[in-house]
Amino acid sequence: MKERKSPWSFFSGGYLLLVLLFIYLPIAYVLLFSFNDSKSLTNFTGFSLRWYENMVQDRTMLESIQCTVVVAVIATAVSTVVGTVAAIGLSKARRIIRNIVLEINNLPVMNPDIVTAIGLMLLFISTRIQLSLATLILSHITFCIPYVILTIMPKLRQLDDNVAEAAMDLGATPWQALTRVILPQIYPAILSGALIAFSMSFDDFVISFFTAGVGINNISMYVYSMKRYNPSVNALSTLIVVVVTLILVLVNLIPSIRGRNTKEGDTEG
Amino acid sequence: MKRFWAVLAMLCMLAASAGALAADYDPVAEFGSDVLNVYNWGEYIDKQVLTDFEKEYKVRVNYSLFSSNEEMYTKLLSGASYDVLVPSDYMIERLIKENKLQPLDREVVNNLDNLAEGVRNLDYDPDNTYSVPYLWQTVGIVYDTTKIDPAEMEEQGWSAFLNPEYSGHVYMYDSERDAFMVALKALGYSANTDDPDELQAAFEWLREMDKAVHPSYVTDEVIDAMANGEKWMALVYSGDAAYILSENEDMGYLAPKEGTNISIDAMVIPANATNPKLANVFIRYILEYDASLRISEEVGYASANAQVLEELSGEDGAYAGNDAYVPRAGYDLDEHYIDIPESLRSQYSSMWIKVKLHE
Amino acid sequence: MKSFFRMSYPYLLWIALFIVAPMIMILLYALTRSGNGLLTFQFTLENFTKFFNDATFMRVLFTSLRIALLTTVFCILIGYPAALFMASLPERKQTTMVLLLTLPMWINMLLKTYAWRGILMNFDLESEARVFIGMVYDFLPYMIIQIHTAIAKMDRDLLTAAYDLGANRWKTFLKVTLPLSVPGIISGITLVFLPAVSSFVIPKLLGGGDYVLIGNLIEIYFLNAGDWNFGSAISLIMALIIIASMWATKKLDRNAQEG
Missing domain, CATH: 3.40.190.10 (Periplasmic binding protein-like II)
Structure with a gap:
């Protein structure tokens, strides 16, 4: 289906551009002030790389990013798998069970972080589990799964039950029905769920603070504990944006280069 | 061959002189562990001080951050074991009351004479049994x-x-x-x-x-x-x-x-610290002139070290003529x-x- | 198909352990008398009566609900067209858009809010306007992604068929796209409204300290006052009120699906 360049598509393109501008405006601001000469966050006094030097020398900060990434990757992987499997299972449950479980599922989303944090801390204290990197990861998985389920559930509800059933009637095993019929259909939702889970884990402060073991800091713990603003965190954020952008560009370039080598892709409109 | 012996002799001398500095020095044997867990306010230190300390004692400082006494206190309830904390006066009072601190080893922390007039004889710990002021x-x-x-x-x-x-x-x-x-x-x-x-x-x-x-x-x-x-x-x-x-x-x-x-933020050693020996050494190290100077200059809060306080507010000091630097005592x-x-x-x-x- | 339900057993175990068990402890705190961080077994309802006897707490809760509700509405109004337009892009561009929307979520929320503070200082805005810009900013990507996920990969054949049958764009939207996107909107509302009720950092930083919100209140009682009992009670009351209002929304969803 080839889209014609109608006034409508100009309008919709323009709208999306505006939304992106809105979303990237503060990011640009953070980037800009990572090059500021002074500590101020409102006055740009001149160009300097001092916050980058500062960042490189700050071991606590560098270790915090390592911790953040490790925790986010593991939490995302586990919560995406568990969440997807659970969502598929739940979609076939009786309505009353599904509703109750989904209501419980909403609790971590709804509760203020401090309540989730103290709740989990109490759980670890009462089971005599020492706080560590493991408890931090467990806690992150716990608050990430609900986001994955919430993202996948609507897509599952759109799915036609009959398709999977028909496949099974035609001799497919439940496993085949799952991997060949259901998963391909909800794949974009799984991806979105994973991305949201990753963001939630990446940006969490309160829950991390109260469930991480001694000496374990993530970026948010660093940022929130700043008594006085340290623009090195802007430098750090700039680094994150640059690295992620590079990854995105690569991920997008590789298939298109490969596609050109084999056959002209028809996905480009 | 002559040359070889010369080089070997020189190496031996070098080794000997290094050995004189730290003959058979092994932080694990000395302190029981070469890791020190420090829990302090965010943006409240000059990072170089930590690096220098690590080099000097061949140890590793695990540095964690909090943003309020209450946050720190709540975290302690989980049983987390830190070696050095830097809470404020009233929180130290509470921690002493609840038996959550251990007395300092005054044989190690032997430089309390460095303390400025304004941070001596404090009500919550008059004899510095448990705490040594950090910044105020x-x-x-x-x-x-x-x-x-x-x-x-x-x-x-x-x-x-x-x-x-x-x-x-x-x-x-x-x-x-x-x-x-x-x-x-x-x-x-x-x-x-x-x-x-x-x-x-x-x-x-x-x-x-x-x-x-x-x-x-x-x-x-x-x-x-x-x-x-x-x-x-x-x-x-x-x-x-x-x-x-x-x-x-x-x-x-x-x-x-x-x-x-x-208000005074002071260094204390929790009762459940895993490396109290090294913690005492750390506290002494921070109260020395060099470390105190770097910290106070970087952070802007008044030093607990009398000499540093005088110097930073003095004529050539980083806070010369700054009315806010020296607290009214x-x-x-x-x-x-x-x-x-x-x-x-x-x-x-x-x-x-x-x-x-x-x- | 019942066998599929078994797939959720691991998750059921997980929530029993990590969500239900902690919440039971919070409930115990809410129902007992204070003991700085210690759980005592002197049961009482005074934490709840304290809340309802003082109109201040109710006012704070309603302010929080109002801000969360308006934030959600703005997010739908701005996010829905965005999700719709995204869905009409070629598939690879859609993925890129989703990634572009999530990337800013990886930059610390506090940093972005400080940035907004700096940006908005150049404009003469009411503090309420600043708060909503910050709140909508923070939650918009969730809404867009949820709605987009629901309508993406929606049968293009269905749309083409609708066009072929002579339906115009507007009619197709009303009859095909909108009903299919309702679960996405509901999911978006859940992901925006629920956390928005208890969030307070953005209003605090952008509203010039003019906002005392329920999340702030709960944190103050948990941390500053060390009164876990009252803090727990407030959070439970909040949860119950939200769950009640979400049931109402779910009813709407069901009606929309059946109607």
Whole structure:
């Protein structure tokens, strides 16, 4: 289906551009002030790389990013798998069970972080589990799964039950029905769920603070504990944006280069 | 061959001289572990100090951060074991009361003579049995001297927060304890009172403040805002004020005549520390001139080391002529906070919320 | 198909352990008398009566609900067209858009809010306007992604068929796209409204301290006052009120699906 360049598509393109501008405006601001000469966050006094030097020398900060990434990757992987499997299972449950479980599922989303944090801390204290990197990861998985389920559930509800059933009637095993019929259909939702889970884990402060073991800091713990603003965190954020952008560009370039080598892709409109 | 022997001899001498510095030095044998877990406020140290300490003692410092005494205290409830904490005075009092600290090894921490006059003989730990001061400060008013005359400011003291002429140009620090301290001091009461009538009077005073000057209730963003001169006056800790004054020369600092809070952040060793031996060494190291100088210069809060305090505020010091750097010491009306019971804290919270809601 | 339900057993175990068990402890705190961080077994309802006897707490809760509700509405109004337009892009561009929307979520929320503070200082805005810009900013990507996920890969054949049958764009939207996107909107509302009720950092930083919100209140009682009992009670009351209002929304969803 080839889209014609109608006034409508100009309008919709323009709208999306505006939304992106809105979303990237503060990011640009953070980037800009990572090059500021002074500590101020409102006055740009001149160009300097001092916050980058500062960042490189700050071991606590560098270790915090390592911790953040490790925790986010593991939490995302586990919560995406568990969440997807659970969502598929739940979609076939009786309505009353599904509703109750989904209501419980909403609790971590709804509760203020401090309540989730103290709740989990109490759980670890009462089971005599020492706080560590493991408890931090467990806690992150716990608050990430609900986001994955919430993202996948609507897509599952759109799915036609009959398709999977028909496949099974035609001799497919439940496993085949799952991997060949259901998963391909909800794949974009799984991806979105994973991305949201990753963001939630990446940006969490309160829950991390109260469930991480001694000496374990993530970026948010660093940022929130700043008594006085340290623009090195802007430098750090700039680094994150640059690295992620590079990854995105690569991920997008590789298939298109490969596609050109084999056959002209028809996905480009 | 001759050359080989010469080189070998030189290497032996080098090894011998290095050995003299640390003959068979092994941090694990010495301290039981080569890791030190330090728990301190964010942005409250010069990182180089940690690196130097690590090099000198061949150990590793695990440095974690908190942003309030209460946050730190709650984290301790989980049983987390740190080696050195840097809480404030009233929190140290609570930790001592609850048997959560262990006495310092005074054979190791033998440099308490370095302490400045203002941080000796403190009520919560008069003999430094458990704690060694780290940095200290007063609470005061940072104000724009081009908008408010210094003499007029001094004359008004805390009652400047009731002056309707400043309406819309005031930042109030969003901390119930500090806000009530201001009101209680303005009324001539103790900042540590639990007398219901006095607390009620302070509550009324704060409500009047809210009506009179319509303050913006802020936390640490006030530092950047005042450095930019966004408002005329703000309630600020002197250490942050020292930074503001060094960034913006129009700003002045006042510790009001009615008295204020002096607060001390001090190093302590928790009862459940895993490496108390190294913790004692660390505490001594921080109190020495070199480390104290770097920390206070970087952070802007007053050093607990007398020599550093004098030098940084002296003629060639980094804070020469900065009114906020050296806290007022020995003033009768100034007080430390004492640890108050939970019921009183809860009451503070309820009343402070009503002030902020303009009720 | 019942066998599929077994797939959720691991998750059921997980929530029993990590969500239900902690919440039971929070409930115990809410129902007992204070003991600084310690759980005592002196049962009482005074934490709840304290909340309802003081109109201040109710007012704070309603302010929080109002801000969360308006934030959600703005997010739908701005996010829905965005999700719709995204869905009409070629598939690879859609993925890129989703990634572009999530990337900013990896930058610390506090940093972005400080940035907004700096940006908005140059404009003369009411504090309420600043708060909503910050709140909508923070939550918009969730809404867009949820709605987009629901309508993406929606049968293009269905749309083409609708066009072929002579339906115009507007009619296709009303009859095909909108009903299919309702679960996405509901998911978006859940992901925006629920956390928005208890969030307070953005209003605090952008509203010039003019906002005392329920999340702030709960944190103050948990941390500053160390009164876990009252803090727990407030959070439970909040949860119950939200769950009640979400049931109402779910009813709407069901009606929309059946109607």
